[in-house]
Amino acid sequence: MPQGDSRTDSDTCPGGRVCRRHAAGEDPAKRDQILQGAMKEFLEKGFDGASMNEICRAAGVSKGTLYVYFEDKLDLFVALVAREREAIFAGFDALLKGDLPLEDKLTRFGQRLASTICTDHVIQWQRTIAGIVDRMPELGARFYEAAAQRTHDDLNALLRRERAAGRLDVPDPERASAQFIELTVAGIWRARLFGKRRTDPEPDEIEASVASAVQVFMAAYGRTSG
């Protein structure tokens, strides 16, 4: 079984040293500057292909400085993934709340989700993460969870509520959530991931795809069609 580096099991430095090391009075702005430079390099070249030298250059920092803020290449990568993971999937929670009719909620949520995960930047992250999962399974899993917990799970909860309210006839909300998510990007996301399509989808296309997803979903699980 492939065994990822133990450090990937945690976003913090080994032994919880985060506190000690980073409390020492380091400059969070410089830290961000380094992460920014590292992102460019990691996204373009992948974990193995990225060069610490290049990261220093891109970040405008010296080698020594970089190694003050991050233990090693892996530590830097893990920190970067943690930061981006949160940034990308921030704000999804709110989308399924409020008073709108179910179909509107689904549409709003689906559009935001689809457009987000098909963005060049996010696609690059997904490729980068996928490429390293074999050796850092935890890191990939947490990346996935960050998305799932803010989409799949929220959606799941919504569906249960709608079922309870008698507005949906959905035997397995868990599965239905997953199905809806896949439907929103059907035919787009996978082509993007594998480079078959190299540009961000136009808003029209997202809209059409999500509209169809909602239609299919409601045809399958809507109460009136039962």
Add this chain to the structure above:
Amino acid sequence: MPQGDSRTDSDTCPGGRVCRRHAAGEDPAKRDQILQGAMKEFLEKGFDGASMNEICRAAGVSKGTLYVYFEDKLDLFVALVAREREAIFAGFDALLKGDLPLEDKLTRFGQRLASTICTDHVIQWQRTIAGIVDRMPELGARFYEAAAQRTHDDLNALLRRERAAGRLDVPDPERASAQFIELTVAGIWRARLFGKRRTDPEPDEIEASVASAVQVFMAAYGRTSG
């Protein structure tokens, strides 16, 4: 713009040299042996992480021998991807032919597809390819196409036939094909890709997932529900 190495644009050696170089009387068994060793290494470590030394060791071949059969690391990788791409997606064409009722066809096809692309081996390939797409876009695109052309396209044709026969009410067969495919692995494949789930799904799970996919699909596009 990402610029793939030109060699990734073609599975053959540059200038069609394949014939001259590989017809020379090289041992196809040894070639396979090398590819086998290379596969282990590339799948575990990715393109950049893989070491030619390690590949030689894994294949039980000397460095010099390897370089008789393959020009360089990239050539080896491209050849390997080409081989696997064909091997993985062989035989999908037949699944949508024959006299079975539509739902049975979809089920048979969906089960084969879902179980194939969620297999550990295929998942590893997808991760490896995804990880290198940024620098070898053509290679990723061709990998995607190999799958698409044997699944999506075949399915697409089937749906058109069914629509023509009045048995389906599908406004956009293209999209519907993609939707069905995503439905079959909803909630499974993506979790597998990102390492959230580390074992092959049980046949039951595949069956249930595909059954639900067929149900949703027919609910959305079946004639009786129109």
Add this chain to the structure above:
Amino acid sequence: MPQGDSRTDSDTCPGGRVCRRHAAGEDPAKRDQILQGAMKEFLEKGFDGASMNEICRAAGVSKGTLYVYFEDKLDLFVALVAREREAIFAGFDALLKGDLPLEDKLTRFGQRLASTICTDHVIQWQRTIAGIVDRMPELGARFYEAAAQRTHDDLNALLRRERAAGRLDVPDPERASAQFIELTVAGIWRARLFGKRRTDPEPDEIEASVASAVQVFMAAYGRTSG
């Protein structure tokens, strides 16, 4: 047609990067130390025969350090040749100036020239350069020029002056300069170059050879003999 690497066309790094890269605060002493080690290796083995590993060992520097100071093997070689070229032929300019009678000037100049270019060290350089001229024609030409411009040309000017003063009857000073130079090392230099003679010529021999050269030259071009 032989095609020299473009870098050999210039002593500086490509794009005049010399300044940026080498001004960065690198240690000139270490640079010299590397050049010293490289010289030993290049002179003994030639450009192709020299090993960067061996150069590092000889210079007492690590591989990485060497590659901080020099881009690659060629860059190192070119820099070394440039340095030596200047060092070997420094100070020749002065020898033909002053108030001495022509024959004394020729003698002084001839002795210095002959003893210089028959020295083991210079002979080794000439062999090394000659051996690589086919692939780096510019480098050889510049090495030759460094010698020519400081010997041939200066001598040429002197002869013109002497002719103008009516003290020489030399129809083609250009040719006469070349002839005098060849006469000073006649029978010695070529034998040294090809290893027929393996030790530096004794001062007596140089003196005799130059004396004869002056005699022949004056017999041919001196006014009294006209």
Add this chain to the structure above:
Amino acid sequence: MPQGDSRTDSDTCPGGRVCRRHAAGEDPAKRDQILQGAMKEFLEKGFDGASMNEICRAAGVSKGTLYVYFEDKLDLFVALVAREREAIFAGFDALLKGDLPLEDKLTRFGQRLASTICTDHVIQWQRTIAGIVDRMPELGARFYEAAAQRTHDDLNALLRRERAAGRLDVPDPERASAQFIELTVAGIWRARLFGKRRTDPEPDEIEASVASAVQVFMAAYGRTSG
């Protein structure tokens, strides 16, 4: 002191094996074919830069075959140099014989010599040999001797005869021979060797250079000028 491989001390295989090995019934035509291919490669790349693979390709022979005819790279090189050495300097002996007046003899000889050793092909050989002399001193010495013995020595003998006949006033015929030879290519050969001039000299130039050489020589050593 650099010590050349002992094999360079002799043109024959070590231990005089030449006879046994080459008597075995090998094809002299194939041997020549190999030497021809090897020449191209050695002249272009030098001894170290030359690749046995490339030589095989250029010669149209397999590796195995090559190693039947020649022990190793060095053996091949030595044999090649021996062959060329003889070929280049063949026929010089005759040039100083016959009834012509001295100056005509010198001119005829000088022209043939000058045009020969300034030829592209011979210049390439001289460079190649010079480049390897440090590690194979014997080989260089023999190359030099082949030229010297057929030029310098013959000329030397002629000068002695002429002196004896009272037609020359040459105190040191040995030196005078060397001087004449250098005079014939003054300003040309060295520039060719170091790549300062990249094309064969025109016949006019050779003629003028030799004419001047004869003039200078006769002015210095001719009886009438005594």
Add this chain to the structure above:
DNA sequence: AATGAATGAGTGTTCATTCAT
């Protein structure tokens, strides 16, 4: 705290040479 010169093990690749066919 910050630098960037220094390290040496590591990389992918080529080599002269051997030997089973």
Add this chain to the structure above:
DNA sequence: CATGAATGAACACTCATTCAT
């Protein structure tokens, strides 16, 4: 006798990391 696949040591060069300043 001829072949060219096979070898593995050597090649030029890069890397993540350290540490004197």
